[in-house]
Amino acid sequence: MKFTKTIGLTLCAGALLATLPLASSAQIKVGVTVSATGPAASLGIPERDTVALLPTEIGGQAVQYIVLDDATDTTQAVKNIRKFTADDGVDVVLGTSVTPASLAMSDVAAETGTPMISVAASAKLVEPVDGPRKWVFKTPQNDALMARALADAMVKQGVKTLGFIGFSDAYGDGWFQEMSAAAKAKGIQVLGDERFARADTSVTGQILKLLSASPDGILIAASGTPVALPQRELVNRGYKGTIYQTHGAANNDVLRVCGKDCEGMILPAGPLLVADQLPDSHPVKQSALVYKKAYEDKYGAGTINTFGGHMWDAGKLIERAIPEALKSGAKPGTPEFRAALRGALEQVHELPASQGVFNMSPTEHAGLDERGRVMVKVVGGKWTYQPDL
Known part of the structure; x- marks a missing residue:
């Protein structure tokens, strides 16, 4: 894999897939674990590839992404989040691809006071918002x-x-x-x-x-x-x-x-899957096409993947929340900043992304409504929007 401009690539013992970018000077650290191998690789690979499209500067601060593969293994996913929190001092964790591993990771997120945005689907990750779930958000539809x-x-x-x-x-x-x-x-x-x-x-x-x-x-x-x-x-x-x-x-x-x-x-x-087929009046069409263009410009026409969209949306959430957390005066790398970032994520309102429009709150950590879903049928080997279903 080749990244452009300020984005670099570091491999370490086959586990560390990428460290992006400016490892020596980044002030905000984002840990990312995905299932880039194993049974969920078709989810994890586009999620991993999407990280290269996320902003490398937010709120005037450089951002470093540390990306690990958990191989669709719950034990490895927990090891990854423990590395992020204990060794790397990350401010937020994105991932992982599947529900069982994300559920296991949530305990570590709460234990360490680290906001976590899962790209797995189950509502059990965020409902009800109590206990460990106070620290967990997610981007896929419930x-x-x-x-x-x-x-x-x-x-x-x-x-x-x-x-x-x-x-x-x-x-x-x-x-x-x-x-x-x-x-x-x-x-x-x-x-x-x-x-x-x-x-x-x-x-x-x-x-x-x-x-x-x-x-x-x-x-x-x-x-x-x-x-x-x-x-x-x-x-x-x-x-x-x-x-x-x-x-x-x-x-x-x-x-x-x-x-x-x-x-x-x-x-x-999610609307991303058939964004080109949606009417111009659809509230998610334009924001979905922004991600589609960014992904296909980098990886080629027809490569867009709905699971990569969930990672893009996680990036949009932290892009909205980090500037608000910085206003608290807390410094990245501190418990105070992580707490402020968790609070800022709960205040995200009417954020258009690739899969819907997000509205978070202290009692809602998924944040998508009916604008985040469409019905689709496979016709002639292609995804086809079904407005009448």
Whole structure:
């Protein structure tokens, strides 16, 4: 990887992916851990690559980004945040890519009094805002917000019964809880709850159980390229109902891995995924296109990735909050500054970003509303905006 201008690259024992920029003079330090390898690599790689696009000066202060790979491993993610806080003296942590590791990291964030902005999706990371969650914010849309969009789409498509297969971890747990509630509110019966691990290579048994119940639709609650495993199995088994995915599937690598078996699947996604297709009146179109242009100017046409957008949005949050924290008079690298930064993040209001418009508060650490979601269907191998769903 080659970075331009003031951005440098440092490798250390295969773990430290990048130190950006001005390591000797940076006054504000940002620790970033992502799953650049392992089952969630299709999420972590664009998140990592987006760091090179984040501002290197905020509020008149130089900013240093220290980027580590946690390999989609919870233990490594915790080691990374402990390194950031104990050895590097960071002012804020961004990451990580997946929910289980982000949940584990939140305890360290609270213990050390370090603001953390996760790029994982589960509402459990920030709800309710108490205990360790007082120090944790996140940029992906909450499961509940997306589950309600799915339930609305299912009603329009005449779905009365729903099968469920999801990750056997906190991501799947959160989605089963939220989708069950959203489905019940719309009179949709959930017929099954099957699970699989992120690294599994077969889900035949689980799919056969779901098919025996003959649901009108099936939701796959997973993220990254592992979503292709149950999708492909359902198609190959001749399932004729509607296959739904979560916003964890909003990834071009999914289309590549899944191929024609993805055709027709429906999911809620952030506006970034189909920004070019949105009407000019959409409140997120212009801010989403800013990130899309920046990313594709650096990495090539068609490389834009919705998960990278979550990291961009984390960058937008600290870009808004750091100047406010500096007004407190606290110096970067101190507990006082970290506390001021946490407080400033809670005051972010009407911030347009790539995936929505953020409004944080002392009781809201996700901050996205219906402006942060659209319905999408795979048509002709491409993500297609579905304004009528």
